[in-house]
Amino acid sequence: MSTVILLIHVMIAIALVGVILLQRSEGGALGIGGGGGGGGGFMTGRSAGDxxxxxxxxxAACxxxxxxxxxxxASHNTASTPSIVPTSGGEGGLTPLTIPGQTEPTAPAAPAAPSGPQVPQSN
Known part of the structure; x- marks a missing residue:
């Protein structure tokens, strides 16, 4: 259903841009419809403008x-969360690390700090 309405929405947007570009420009902008008098055409300038x-x-109303x-x-299709950011469990939307066989999540181990200055040995 929403796909059909989205397709109609895009077609209306394209048609709206086209109709706006056809209108007579008073400031010398993009109006390409002219609409001037002169020729005994199908529509006069005023009726074409109307x-x-x-x-x-x-x-525009459509x-x-x-x-x-x-x-x-879109609001009916989402769950009860009104946020645009998905949450998946832990703090900040991050899922804690779990090790198989353990019941509680664990933090990753910190790297071991070097003990004192490292001096290369010469042979």
Whole structure:
């Protein structure tokens, strides 16, 4: 179910980017839709702008709804832990070291400290 909604969400996002890029730019940015008057084309500048604005609004609302739906589905699919960091037992999420046959976890042995200065022997 969430895979289908995620796929719809991605398609809406791509369509939203495309519609935003088609809109007429007032500041000379990325608007490639032109929308200028002049030619007796299919849509006039004002009706094309209104249709693109309406389409952007609808796509933005659908994007918002699919985002909410995906977050609700993700929160229901997780266990009772609201954390994003998985915990597996010990402190800090680390599992203590256990040796087979022992009931309690053990700490790793510390390396032996050298006793005094090490002087190489000459032959």
């Amino acid at each position: 249709a693109l604005t309406r389409t952007t609004t609808i796509l 994007f918002f709804l699919t985002s909410l739906t995906l977050s609700i589905l």
